Amino acid sequence: MAGNRINILGTDELKERLSDPKKVIIVDARDEEDYKKMHIPGAISIPVYDIDKMSDTLDKDKEVITYCSGGMCDASTDAANILTKKGFKNVSEYKGGIQDWFAGNNPTE
Known part of the structure; x- marks a missing residue:
């Protein structure tokens, strides 16, 4: 399945992606x-x-970025893998999760 690789993002890369929320x-x-x-x-x-049943509600033309708690949490990896299997071509994972995001004093809701 060439082309269905999951990109791993760091905090700075995620911030960059969030600067244009219409694309992600x-x-x-x-x-x-x-x-x-x-x-x-x-x-x-x-x-x-x-994620399997809800994936049909997502726009396959946008980059989909998954995250979870970070650390030992595998939910974001599992979600990203399911999305690639469902035909999403542009899937990324923020491995640091909410823990790294919050620790970096980044905004939260």
């Missing part, structure tokens, strides 16, 4: 309760266990 979809793959407590501005909540 940020998916918080954590549980909705965690999303409600704090999330990256503009992110939508699609828990990893819902």
Whole structure:
């Protein structure tokens, strides 16, 4: 499946992507309760266990960036893998997750 590689983003790369929110979809793959407590501005909540059925609601022409808690959390990786299997061509993962984002004093909602 050439071309369906998942890009790994650092915090600076994510900030750059967020500067043009019309081109990206940020998916918080954590549980909705965690999303409600704090999330990256503009992110939508699609828990990893819902990503398969909810993927049809996402625009395949945009870059989709997944994230979760960071550290030992695999939800963003699992979500990104599901999206590539569903035919999304431009999928990225922010591995640092909300932990790195918050630790860097970046804005949250």
